[in-house]
Amino acid sequence: MSFAFPLGLLGLLTVPPIVALHMFSKRARRHIISSLDLWDFAEVEVRGQKFHPIPPTLLMVIDVLIAIALALALSQPQIHADLAEGRARHMTVLLDDSISMTATDLTPDRFFHARLEAMNLLRGLGPKDVGTVFTFGARPERVGDTRDTDLPELINRVASLQAGGTGQSLRQALALALAGVEPGLPAEIHILSDASFRDPAIDALPHPTQVEVYGSSSQNAAVIDLSVRTFGGSETHVFARFINFGHDSAQRLATLLADGNPIDSSPVTIPPESELTQVWSISGRPASIAVELVGEDALEADDRATRGLPPERAVQAGLVTSSPSPIDRALGAISAVDFEIISPDDYLPGLDFDLTIFRHYLPEEWPSGLVFVIDPPIETDLLTLSGPTKVIEPPIPLKDPLLTGVDFSGVRWAGKWSLEDFPEEYDVLMRSGEEPLMIRWVEGGSRITLFLTQTDDGNFAEHPAFPIMIANIAQAARGPIIEGQILAGEPIPLPSYLQYPSMRIFPPDGETIQLTRDRPSEWRDTNLPGYYGLELTDPDGRTIALTLGANVGTREEADILPRGWEISADQSTTAVDSEAGAAINLTPWLLGAAALLLLLEAGLAWR
Amino acid sequence: MWLRDIFRAEEAPDDLHPSRAAPASGDISLPPGVIRQLDHLQLRGSRFLWGEGIGNRDSLRRKPAPMFIEHRMYVPGDDVRFVDWKASARHEHYYIRQGMQEKEITVNLLIDTSASMGWGEPGKDITQRLLAAALGYLALSHGDRLYVQSLTTQPKVQIGPITGKGQTPYLMRFLNSLQFGGDVDLEASVHEFSRKASWGGLTYVLSDLLGVEDLATVLEDLPAPSWDVILLHLLHPEEINPSLRGELELVDVESGRTANLDINEGLVQSYRNRQAEWKKKLDLACVENHAFYMEIPTDWPLDTQIIPHLRSVNLLGDR
Numbered sequence: 001m002s003f004a005f006p007l008g009l010l011g012l013l014t015v016p017p018i019v020a021l022h023m024f025s026k027r028a029r030r031h032i033i034s035s036l037d038l039w040d041f042a043e044v045e046v047r048g049q050k051f052h053p054i055p056p057t058l059l060m061v062i063d064v065l066i067a068i069a070l071a072l073a074l075s076q077p078q079i080h081a082d083l084a085e086g087r088a089r090h091m092t093v094l095l096d097d098s099i100s101m102t103a104t105d106l107t108p109d110r111f112f113h114a115r116l117e118a119m120n121l122l123r124g125l126g127p128k129d130v131g132t133v134f135t136f137g138a139r140p141e142r143v144g145d146t147r148d149t150d151l152p153e154l155i156n157r158v159a160s161l162q163a164g165g166t167g168q169s170l171r172q173a174l175a176l177a178l179a180g181v182e183p184g185l186p187a188e189i190h191i192l193s194d195a196s197f198r199d200p201a202i203d204a205l206p207h208p209t210q211v212e213v214y215g216s217s218s219q220n221a222a223v224i225d226l227s228v229r230t231f232g233g234s235e236t237h238v239f240a241r242f243i244n245f246g247h248d249s250a251q252r253l254a255t256l257l258a259d260g261n262p263i264d265s266s267p268v269t270i271p272p273e274s275e276l277t278q279v280w281s282i283s284g285r286p287a288s289i290a291v292e293l294v295g296e297d298a299l300e301a302d303d304r305a306t307r308g309l310p311p312e313r314a315v316q317a318g319l320v321t322s323s324p325s326p327i328d329r330a331l332g333a334i335s336a337v338d339f340e341i342i343s344p345d346d347y348l349p350g351l352d353f354d355l356t357i358f359r360h361y362l363p364e365e366w367p368s369g370l371v372f373v374i375d376p377p378i379e380t381d382l383l384t385l386s387g388p389t390k391v392i393e394p395p396i397p398l399k400d401p402l403l404t405g406v407d408f409s410g411v412r413w414a415g416k417w418s419l420e421d422f423p424e425e426y427d428v429l430m431r432s433g434e435e436p437l438m439i440r441w442v443e444g445g446s447r448i449t450l451f452l453t454q455t456d457d458g459n460f461a462e463h464p465a466f467p468i469m470i471a472n473i474a475q476a477a478r479g480p481i482i483e484g485q486i487l488a489g490e491p492i493p494l495p496s497y498l499q500y501p502s503m504r505i506f507p508p509d510g511e512t513i514q515l516t517r518d519r520p521s522e523w524r525d526t527n528l529p530g531y532y533g534l535e536l537t538d539p540d541g542r543t544i545a546l547t548l549g550a551n552v553g554t555r556e557e558a559d560i561l562p563r564g565w566e567i568s569a570d571q572s573t574t575a576v577d578s579e580a581g582a583a584i585n586l587t588p589w590l591l592g593a594a595a596l597l598l599l600l601e602a603g604l605a606w607r
Numbered sequence: 608m609w610l611r612d613i614f615r616a617e618e619a620p621d622d623l624h625p626s627r628a629a630p631a632s633g634d635i636s637l638p639p640g641v642i643r644q645l646d647h648l649q650l651r652g653s654r655f656l657w658g659e660g661i662g663n664r665d666s667l668r669r670k671p672a673p674m675f676i677e678h679r680m681y682v683p684g685d686d687v688r689f690v691d692w693k694a695s696a697r698h699e700h701y702y703i704r705q706g707m708q709e710k711e712i713t714v715n716l717l718i719d720t721s722a723s724m725g726w727g728e729p730g731k732d733i734t735q736r737l738l739a740a741a742l743g744y745l746a747l748s749h750g751d752r753l754y755v756q757s758l759t760t761q762p763k764v765q766i767g768p769i770t771g772k773g774q775t776p777y778l779m780r781f782l783n784s785l786q787f788g789g790d791v792d793l794e795a796s797v798h799e800f801s802r803k804a805s806w807g808g809l810t811y812v813l814s815d816l817l818g819v820e821d822l823a824t825v826l827e828d829l830p831a832p833s834w835d836v837i838l839l840h841l842l843h844p845e846e847i848n849p850s851l852r853g854e855l856e857l858v859d860v861e862s863g864r865t866a867n868l869d870i871n872e873g874l875v876q877s878y879r880n881r882q883a884e885w886k887k888k889l890d891l892a893c894v895e896n897h898a899f900y901m902e903i904p905t906d907w908p909l910d911t912q913i914i915p916h917l918r919s920v921n922l923l924g925d926r
Binding site for chain 1: 843877
């Protein structure tokens, strides 16, 4: 048995006062007699006690039973048919932890009730049962499983969950849940959500599935878009789009903040079920922009959108080659790059650029800054190569900002060189089979990226992937490729340790996270909306501070009205399994018993 | 409302509540059948009672009187009008005619009006006042002087002396106006009455005698032969044979004292034994002080049980 609201058991404290009241009312009967002298002979031992034992009257028993029934009903006890039958089951709880679950149309919010229900479901597990908990906000997350975690620990994990992030991943979570069902055990799935997104249209599930929907309100206004356009460093235009899902007009105060300072505040009226656009034009180029809708509604988190503006600076690039095409064309297409073509004969050590690209040539020593080597010469003081050999296996690009958005589909590769002497530490950015095609390492103050595939032959130099890759490299010279805003729950791509050995993240909750060498490729803990600060320090000790905003205001997330979707279960298994694993809520039975006892008492009192 | 009921202790019916100065249980009146019955009866008291005036009772004192009883020798100083000349002519001495003189006596009704007399269902005062009315009617209709006095710590009330049958309504109004409440100090009340009513007389004490510690002391204030005391001990059937059982908090109607008792059959039997001893002591005290003791349960009807019983013990006699 488990209790959905254990505090309700405090109602049992009413039993002693009830007994006391009966004791008062049923204390020794008073009887007036003409004279006590006639009874003076009575010895002490036959005299009654001042306080008499409580007569167990029927009314007192009924009152006590009513109090116990109501207290138990208040605590909402549940029992599982399994326990009575001694059968084990596998219960999977899918808990929606998206930001819409923080809507306050339930007190304190929807997620509190869903989390409480999940904990109660877990408490109802028998010793042989298996319980698994997933969240399905922005990404499906496996919270825990009683097969590898103690039940109290799992309950504690659920208790510490916080809602955040945008989007829903119910289908993925269901897939994970179905894949993890313990073979041989009847399974049941509980989906705890506000169902505020479109019907996931999930096919019939092979296990009984129960959907608990929380919330009912649609009164919500949100900032669903925040765009910033800068004009050099002199002017910035801010575009914000508001939406009102309520049935009444929303009166709000739209406030613009630049670098945390309020710049403008103006009242806006958003018509019901409509959008409204607001434009600001401010001078200068702040590092961060925020737009707030001040006013009360059910979901507070989406009333604010933030965005970081990376520092704007033109990249100084040097292209050292005797055959600059097509690299010069790619660099020329990038507005924020000032490049200079230098003939190998004219190249002098000490010419430091933000980005130095060597093609068919390598100097005697690496220049500082970012160095990109393409079509390297075979035998130099810096590199020893062999080949070229034919690229047999298709190249596999790894996840790295340098290759973000680079689609190698349709590339006809020519040949590749093999590096004879690898540096002590390097990152492989692209490989073909076991052979690296693109590596990166740091040597002194130089961050070197070596592209080992031939571009003289094949079609890579003419392929759209080539200028994109060059643009990414130029962007890397300017700083990390990190957008100014993300949706809460989206990962932040992180530059590698070699690029920025020191890195700190400042989430909105005020913590400071120092990332070490073994850092992940992306930072996933972004469910909390607000500003995320990044402080990157390169090997030269130069520090770059970036700000990005994690926003929750999307058209789908801000629409918090629960939908009427249902997830059907395979009827062939539902009938048997649901009976075996259903949790029986005793509250209605207890309330009914209390009502019957009240009627009985009323009947006795009437009589 | 219900909360107040919860905290209110369960109590006896209203008629059993302590009564400090409650009116009598209701007006009483002698039924015509009882009056017809009483018209053939008279109070019987000691012939040695001192009487005064002309009444309907025979006096034991012989004096020259028209109604001849006996002769005695003439002594100097006798009124020569009562010399029986005819008898003296036949003898050598003068003889005086002596006869019996009729007299009236005083009837005192001492009525206990303490709270305990108002107790019971019906109250003991009903039977007490009916009995007092009957006795008073008999006294008035027989030409006796009647005093009625309440015995209580409350302000005492009394009427009398009244004589004559015509005073019966006055007597009834007085009895119906009595207030029952408080406790009674029978010793002090009787002592005070005896000092005031030094003429003595046929005295009926109508009381439950509860709270009387020493009846002999009471009776010593009413010595024979001046006083002919009849103690009518009125007890409620519930006092004689209580039906109480279980855990009870008993409350004294007069003093308000309480006692918690677990009353069972054994305790009630002990109560009966104790009460029998108490009555025996009262009877013995009466015998020792030349008084007459009689117990009257208050559930006895006046006409069919009390009056016949009084006749059977010669407290009432035919006219």
